[in-house]
Amino acid sequence: MNLLPAGIARRSFLRDSGIGLGSMALSSLLSSEAVGVPVSAGIPGLPHFAPRAKRIIWLYMAGGMTHLDTWDHKPTLQKLHGEPMPESVTNGQQIAQLQGQKLTCFAPQHNFQKWGESGQSFAEIWPHLGEKCADDMCIVRSLHTDAINHDPAHTFMNTGTMVSGRPAMGSWLTYGLGTATDSLPGFVVMVSTGGYGQKQPIAARQWHSGFLPGQFQGVEFRASGDPVLYAGNPPGVSRNIQRDVVNSVQQLNQLAEQRLNDPEISTRIRQYELAFRMQASVPDLMDVSDEPQHIFDLYGTKGGDGTFASNCLLARRLAERGVRFIQLYHRDWDHHGAVKDHSAGTAREVDQGAAALVSDLKQRGMLDDTIIVFGSEFGRTPMAQGNGRDHHIAGFTMWFAGGGFRAGMSYGGTDEFGYHAAENRVSVHDVHATLLHQLGIDHRRFTYKFQGLDVKLTGVEEATVVQDLLV
Numbered sequence: 001m002n003l004l005p006a007g008i009a010r011r012s013f014l015r016d017s018g019i020g021l022g023s024m025a026l027s028s029l030l031s032s033e034a035v036g037v038p039v040s041a042g043i044p045g046l047p048h049f050a051p052r053a054k055r056i057i058w059l060y061m062a063g064g065m066t067h068l069d070t071w072d073h074k075p076t077l078q079k080l081h082g083e084p085m086p087e088s089v090t091n092g093q094q095i096a097q098l099q100g101q102k103l104t105c106f107a108p109q110h111n112f113q114k115w116g117e118s119g120q121s122f123a124e125i126w127p128h129l130g131e132k133c134a135d136d137m138c139i140v141r142s143l144h145t146d147a148i149n150h151d152p153a154h155t156f157m158n159t160g161t162m163v164s165g166r167p168a169m170g171s172w173l174t175y176g177l178g179t180a181t182d183s184l185p186g187f188v189v190m191v192s193t194g195g196y197g198q199k200q201p202i203a204a205r206q207w208h209s210g211f212l213p214g215q216f217q218g219v220e221f222r223a224s225g226d227p228v229l230y231a232g233n234p235p236g237v238s239r240n241i242q243r244d245v246v247n248s249v250q251q252l253n254q255l256a257e258q259r260l261n262d263p264e265i266s267t268r269i270r271q272y273e274l275a276f277r278m279q280a281s282v283p284d285l286m287d288v289s290d291e292p293q294h295i296f297d298l299y300g301t302k303g304g305d306g307t308f309a310s311n312c313l314l315a316r317r318l319a320e321r322g323v324r325f326i327q328l329y330h331r332d333w334d335h336h337g338a339v340k341d342h343s344a345g346t347a348r349e350v351d352q353g354a355a356a357l358v359s360d361l362k363q364r365g366m367l368d369d370t371i372i373v374f375g376s377e378f379g380r381t382p383m384a385q386g387n388g389r390d391h392h393i394a395g396f397t398m399w400f401a402g403g404g405f406r407a408g409m410s411y412g413g414t415d416e417f418g419y420h421a422a423e424n425r426v427s428v429h430d431v432h433a434t435l436l437h438q439l440g441i442d443h444r445r446f447t448y449k450f451q452g453l454d455v456k457l458t459g460v461e462e463a464t465v466v467q468d469l470l471v
Contacts, residue, residue: 042178047440052470053403054180056173056435057315058327058373059354060157061346063200063334064150066380066389068418069343071122071397072141073112076416077382081107085383089419096148096391097336098383105417106384109340118408125347128355135408136358136367138469139399142412142421145378145428148393150200150334153377158206160432160457167210167448168218169432170325172457175209175216176446177439180322183281185274187218188318191329192308196345198334207327211450215267215274218327221282221314224306228282239279285317299356309353316360319370333376337388358401371403371438382418395421398431403438404471411469429463437465 068074085103110123116134124130129137147153152162159166167175170187179186189207193199207218221227233239250273257265288303291313296302301309308330315326332346354374361367379396380389395414401407412424433443436457443463447454 042176046176046446048442048445049440051438051440052369053371053438054369055319055324055326056170056371056373056403056439057319057357058325059312059350059357059375060327060329061333061350061374061376062150062154062202062329062331063197063376064153064378064380064391065333065376065396066335066339066343067141067395067397067414068106068380068382068389069109069123069339070125070347071139071399072395072414072418073121073123074108074382074414074416074418077105077418078107080105085417089415089417090383093394093419094148095381098381098385098390103383106382106389109343116408120408120410123347125344126351128352129358132355133358133401136362136401137399138401138405138407139397139410140412140426140466140469141395141397141410141414142423142425143375143379143396143398143428143431144421144425145393145396147378148391150377150391151203153391153393154202154206157377157428159210160429160459164205165208165210166455167212167216167457168207169435169457170207170218170327171209171212171216172446173325173436173439175212175448176441177324179324182274183277184285184318184321184323185219185278186323187216187325187327188323189218189220189327189329190223190311190314191220191331192223192306192311192349193331194308194346194349195332196335196342196349197332198336200331200334202329202331211455212448213263213267218325223311224304227286228278233279281321285314285321288313288317295360298360300352307353308350309356312353312357316357316364316366319361319366320364335380335388336390337386339380339388342388361402367402369403371405371435372401373435374399374401392419394419400469405438405469406471411466424468426466427461427463429458429461430466433458433463434466434469438470 068077083105085105090103110125112121112123114121115130118135120134120137120139145153145156147156147162155164156162158168174186187207191202204220209217253265253268299309299313301307301313303310303313308328311328315328318326330350332349335342358367358372361370375398379392381392395418412426413422414420415422436443436446443456443458447456
């Protein structure tokens with residue numbers, strides 16, 4: 001018996017069979033609940049060579065951490081406190097709010113000491129990092145940047161350009177290397193604040209995917225309460241019911257994708273499925289009741305309190321679950337006034353959490369393939385702004401740990417005033433090139449065609465992988 005319609009047209013047959021095959025493929029995608037199946041496998045040819053690290057956790061001290069009161073000891077500045085800053089140092093230099101004012105030397109506001117077997121020298125306001133992590137840290141004291149004000153400096157540090165709308169580094173990495181989890185975003189951001197300094201505003205475009213497909217955009221997790229809004233089902237809606245709803249919406253999206261061939265529809269399909277899976281994975285992530293008491297003691301938090309330390313604990317849990325790029329902003333480092341009290345207070349807010357994260361990853365064997373980055377968008381002036389310091393771009397400090405960075409070493413240096421990066425200068429593009437290298441990427445070959453150009457994270461200027469920082 002012939003069950004096929006006698007008058008079926010060729011066009012109808014091709015259309016309906018294509019839709020059927022597409023629906024079958026989508027159904028297979030949506031039915032996959034297996035942990036470890038990547039949402040994105042990355043682009044062909046990456047990594048370019050064997051990576052040393054799998055992920056990055058960037059501890060971003062937003063507001064411009066004062067390097068002179070934290071990491072970069074300058075006895076000459078102490079000796080000349082209150083004296084005029086030599087014009088030979090400042091002539092022709094870009095200055096923010098102190099432009100045209102009398103410039104006087106402002107001494108380091110905290111004592112410095114040597115820490116660990118490596119004898120790393122930094123301020124006494126870092127007791128946890130000093131006692132637990134000095135021998136794991138690679139401190140770079142010769143950073144310089146191009147942007148004198150906060151927002152463009154954040155944009156430059158995150159995207160490699162001051163032009164808004166370009167992809168953040170986390171987006172570049174998840175696009176290039178893919179993700180190692182299908183139940184969480186590959187790029188997660190968390191923001192904390194405390195009780196010191198001006199609260200530095202952090203715009204969501206700092207973790208935007210720019211011209212890359214939208215699925216690679218960073219996702220902000222809130223530091224307290226529900227980490228992602230509307231992740232839970234309404235009362236009376238079971239997971240099976242929600243699965244049916246998502247399947248139906250996805251099938252409609254699939255039909256639209258076949259008709260329009262719009263990459264944003266493909267992104268929507270992937271993100272709807274990720275959102276459904278996050279309804280199960282996020283509550284498990286946030287439930288820290290399975291953590292032992294010694295971990296809570298290590299971080300100094302029970303979790304869920306919105307602090308930087310709580311976010312550090314979540315960062316470790318995100319790293320364990322395969323998230324590739326985790327960025328923790330702490331907004332309290334904008335110290336135009338009262339720099340002594342505020343730098344000490346803000347250091348207390350982040351010191352224990354940062355040290356705990358490094359120690360925790362190390363004891364789990366994860367520090368070897370995780371890079372910790374700690375730093376700001378720029379530094380602070382050696383000249384006084386009342387009892388504070390102004391923005392400073394010519395020299396500042398960052399440190400790195402894990403992921404193949406040399407442990408217990410200092411690199412580079414500023415001049416005797418802490419003004420200019422003078423020895424082994426390192427640019428923001430150099431930082432990006434070095435981080436990419438550790439994840440197996442040659443920054444010169446990692447490009448995306450946009451407006452007729454092969455755009456790179458490291459820009460058009462020459463960028464260098466700083467091999468001296470690496471094992």
